Amino acid sequence: QLDLAAVRVAAAAFPKPEAFKPSYGTAGFRAEASLLPSTVFRCGMLIGLKARSCGQACGVMVTASHNPEQDNGLKLVEASGEMLEPAWEAHATQLAQADTEEQLLQVLAALAATLQPADTPGRVIIGRDTRSSGADLAAACSAGVAAVGGKVSDIGVVTTPELHFTVQTFNQYQALEEQAYFTNLLESFRTLTAGSHAPQPPLHVDCANGVGALKLQQLVPQLQQLGLQLQLYNAGQGRLNHGCGADYVQKEQCFPAGMGDLPAGACSASIDGDADRVVFFTKGQDGSFVLLDGDKIAALAAVYLRRLLSHAPPGTADSISTGVVQTAYANGASTRFITEQLGLQVRCTNTGVKYLHHEAKAFDVGIYFESNGHGTVLLKPSLLQRLQDMDENMSVMQLLAVSRLMNQAVGDAISGLLLCDAVLRSGTSLAEWQALYTDLPSRQLKLVVADRTVITTTDAERRCVTPAGLQDAIDAAVAKYDLGRAFARPSGTEDAVRVYAEAGSQEAADALAREVAGIVF
Ligand code: 16G
Ligand code: ZN
Secondary structure, three states: OOOHHHHHHHHOOOOOOOOOOOOOEOOEEEEEHHHOHHHHHHHHHHHHHHHHHHOOEEEEEEOOOOOOOOEEEEEEEOOOOOEOOHHHHHHHHHHHHOOOHHHHHHHHHHHHHHHOOOOOOOEEEEEEOOOOOHHHHHHHHHHHHHHOOOEEEEEEEOOHHHHHHHHHHHHHHOOOOHHHHHHHHHHHHHHHOOOOOOOOOOEEEEOOOOHHHHHHHHHHHHHHHOOOOEEEEOOOOOOOOOOOOHHHHHHHOOOOOOOOOOOOOOOEEEEOOOOOOEEEEEEOOOOOEEEEOHHHHHHHHHHHHHHHHHOOOOOOHHHOOEEEEEEOOOOHHHHHHHHHHOOOEEEEEOOOHHHHHHHHOOOOEEEEEOOOOOEEEEEOHHHHHHHHHOOOOHHHHHHHHHHHHOOOOOOOHHHHHHHHHHHHHOOOOHHHHHOOOOOOOEEEEEEOOOOHHHOEEEOOOOEEEEOOOHHHHHHHHHOOOOOOEEEEEEOOOOOOEEEEEEOOOHHHHHHHHHHHHHHHO
């Protein structure tokens, strides 16, 4: 079934750098690009086998998201369009780390034996972001797919969520055209904004000098006809993710390059290098930087969906479970707003989109956003069916449009941008959005420690299990601060421990974070 001799020949062209020990992290592999050819070749073999075994298309996205231009990486995509099942990450790591040709063939043969690839070639859809190393890495990945007898569709430069969407819809409709992605966004946005197509003040978007710029540029004329004027910044002339992009804006809490001079109150947003995250920001009357992060986006989406559901035919809202999924980083004020003001359920999961996505699927309407801006709104297929069977009512049409606008496979910055714009037009102003709740002051610290794995956590990373005594000491520190909350967790992407603290004042949050850092060290 698997031609190991052919694999041996093909693999020889992609030797692994000796000391390189890649592992599938929270969001896939990531490293300096020149280290990665063997990793992407081997992942091509893995996902090629998976596609053959399920007889459907799977996907690979070559990207390092918000990392600098010289890095690259890859994310593997299931036939459902969702991120690789966590159980498979270990297989990917094992394959990527195999030191000798013999080890590589052994791991591969064992995988093939459990997967039992069918006689169909299967198909792997490969996309990449704008990094200059992307084309060669995509080619190495294709060689891996071909080495195990799989078929490749290379769709070129796309956003990460576009690749996920394409895998998902290819398996439903066998269509690969990019236009399907754009038409879906435009048509659902048209439905959501029906009746409000008069020109609005522009939306200023920082594109991180990444792939999002290319895609948004293509949407500008049609969005203009729908009353949305997009003004794009950092749209490709400068360095990728350098002084711009959603990660920079959210972490540094400052205006991205070229956008500091916008007038007070201008509605602005920032997406990241592969366009799967978005955060909004504006300038206060006093010139200050005001961030509307993923927590604020979740709150806005929750307000909007609750409103749409309340206008659906009688009884609909009561029989539907609506919930918001957050991580431990969600500002305590946002959690309180969603539970106490909106009366919706909130669940907390580990950091990483795959965990939030999974938890959100448990609700009929599941809203999830990480504070960093990665998220979406999921509507359960059984709910969609019910809505389709109902009499046509504006809210029902709009709920169905939300399910089309919001990527159902993964967080999508372009969907998020358009959803927030639609809500802002539907009667919630930017000032009202800001005022939904006021963030508690918070502080994050990154600690470089000898061995981050000595810290293990439970309760969605909010409590430490080991080392013994650590949690008791953190509890004692937190108890001293009004509205205090703090946690320490090992990073899933870097060799570091992260500390988060919030409290009633900025001084108190800073002091609590320092105190917890002192305990960890
Ligand atoms: C990855 C995750 C992101 C998470 C971050 C946490 C995806 C697509 N990306 O970038 O959601 O917030 O890791 O990093 O899941 P950390 O473990 O280093 O704090
Ligand atoms: Zn990203």
